Amino acid sequence: MSPKTLKYILKRIGLAVLTVWVVITVTFFVMHAVPGGPFMSEKAVSPAAQAALEAKYGLDKPLMVQYITYLRDVVTKFDFGPSLKQRGRMVIDVIRDGMKTSVKLGVVAAAVAGAIGIVLGAVAALRRNKLIDKIIMVITTAFVSMPSFIMGSLLLALFAIRWAILPANGATPQGLILPIVTLALYPMAYITRLTRSSMLDVLGQDYIRTAKAKGVSGVKIIFGHALKNSLIPVITYFGPMLAYIVTGSLVVEQIFAVPGIGRAFVSSITNRDYPMVMGTTIVLAVLIVVMNLVSDILYKVVDPRINLD
């Protein structure tokens, strides 16, 4: 690795840390500025009980002190504190439980989207304007333009109710099939279209023509030259796709009752469960920042011509 690349990577890591810190700080103060508190309920608790709870969780201290304590615990002890709403549970446990399912969901969805998307895209490009290309384009256009909550409800109505061949809730392993499909369809369609146009672009390049002229076999041209180079834009899509899957899973987890991190995240906000809001935000922020970083570095690795600065 050249010193220039190393410098770039270090700089990007520094920026990533800064980004996460900004996210933590902004979330912390905005969260506390929003009216309402974690111990507020329809049936009011007595002021004495409320004070006792606030003291117990350190919410009676000045905001700046709470902020510094929080940051210190997270950085030095990796301690995200207790949940204020689910009494007796630690935030880190809730996140770990949720991530187990969400990561499974996200990774499988991303893999499915990538594998099928690239194949379909390549097929469409190689059979340009043939029937198969047109079919693929019509289907992917439909998937790209259909929001996940509609796609999810549609799949639920068909597979879980009309034909009743798949469970409607994500409590069992089979129950994850529908959410994974729902989550994968949009990025799959997007990757198909990306691969197709990029492949068409590459196929028109001089070096492909040269290879053909030199008598290189069709398979070798496609896999050795065309496909490899046409995947560069797909790699850049890796970061945004992850962001889509993370945010998309908020909706999908709700529709299919999947016990993932998305539901924990949303309910923590309505509950004003401060440590839970912080914990889930940090985890999701780190995830997205890291994935973008990886995607940028990969970009550089596959295409050495790219000037990182």
Add this chain to the structure above:
Amino acid sequence: MKKILAMALALIMVFALAAPAAFADGSSIAVCLASEPDTLDPALNSAVDGATLVSHLFSGLAKWAQDENGALVIVPDAAEELVEGVVNDDGTVTYTYTLRDGLLWSDGQPVTAGDFAFAWQRAASEALGADYGYMFEVVDGYGTDALNVQAIDDKTLEVTLANAVSYWNELLAFPTYFPVREDVVADEGWATDPATYVSNGAYTMTGWEHNSVITLEKNANFVDADTVLMDKIEFYLSDDANNMVANFKNGTWQLIDDVPTNEMAALKAEYPDEYVVAGQIGTYYVCWNVNENILPEGCELTGVEAENARAEIRNAISLLFDRNYIVEEIGQAGQVPASSFVAMGMTNPDGSQFYQTAGSSDDFDGYYDVSEDAFEANFDQAIEVLKKYYDFDEASFTFTNFPSMTYLYNTSEGHKAIGEYLQSALAGIGITMNLENQEWATFLNTRKNGDYSIARNGWLADYNDPICFLDMWTTASGNNDVQFGKGDHADVAAYSLDLTDLGIDVNVENGTWADTYDVLIKTIKGCTDNEVRYELMHRAEDLLMSTGCICPLYFYTDTYMISKDVDGFFSNPLGYKYFMYCTIG
């Protein structure tokens, strides 16, 4: 193409094999009430779904049960009998309970009276800060360091109440009163993990996949284990009504506790025997901020006259809303139009409905006639009242100088639809009411602080006694959203209270809210004569309703779906559901 089709078919068949084919056998039931409960610690729980779970896991001194006619009754559970109290010289009442023989915790240790005493002290303590800590308000010593409750020996529990309360036995069946063991709850996370969850009821918790499913299995150590018919209950955790319906329709879940409003009519038609609307003790209402000035600009009334005028105006506006339209067209869940605040389901000592004897009219129940036929007359009456205070333009049939107001509600399609109806009803006579929605926690904060003019509100009973609808409106109550006795209203001496006819030495004329309502509630809480007590509660509601600050719209119902294969299911008026005596046919 054929190949692809064949592949797809094959794939679907593989999935079909993997899907749960036989959804339920006779010894287990799968239900879905709500999403992940905040807690399953009986002392900390304040949710209805949590109470259902806790009622299966724990056994208190008393419990809800069905008698041979199917009527709901409170019967002894861990106690040998529900004894009568002994009145002491100072008016306090002492109850001495004997525990049944053979009571065991799920880990095999004996249940002692000390466990009950410990649990009650803990639940009532400020240090725990439980939402329902105030359920021990009736026990002598509440608010001090310790409740007046002792374990005389391992089998004898003695508790002293500040005075007799008619709903004491019902409190004993309330989850906050269930026992917990000191060494178990010493671990703060005890109630979050089946490994540390020790209970004494019909079931033990054998699994909790967070946000997914909680599994209860029959507790072999339970003293009445032979009466428990259902071996295993799976509580699936979801709050998505559409998802619940999907799982009900394909037979995965046998009971779901929520249905999407826009599908109610269709579900009712499609599943007439399985779609259930049960009574629930609660009222959906609109509350005014008592300090909001709604008199027209230039109105010269001040002080008591101004408040009396506002009360008359607010009461008139309550007559402008067609409650039948609201329940039939918007609510659609079998709700009952309400004309009083204390909800349907609350009973008088003679068993009659409290709301039917509320108000002073013999012609209708409650404070105004909410039958469909009466709406026109109500409307005309309201217009006549409002004409006394506001300029009325006969040509356009509108009031021209009613100050514009804002209706605050928490974000939800249902609340919005009702807000829009109220808005249109008022707009019809020239009154402008803007709508503002806030997210739940923000909304609670705003409403509690009185930073609103009119707001959506609702109240569900904690126990079957009207006092839980009435004591929330005292000046110092944390639920006094109307702001009675606060701000300017603190000095408004517009209320009268004469209890001398009941032999109580209270006679206030032109008193403030604190002089009258607060005193009345205090008198009710100290009253030992049940007949008098209920008369006092009716008077408290009369006083409350006279302010016009509470505009009841309907009494809540609990809509759920239960598979027709399930026998032996029942629920109580608080919405708790009982599966232990269920069988699947």
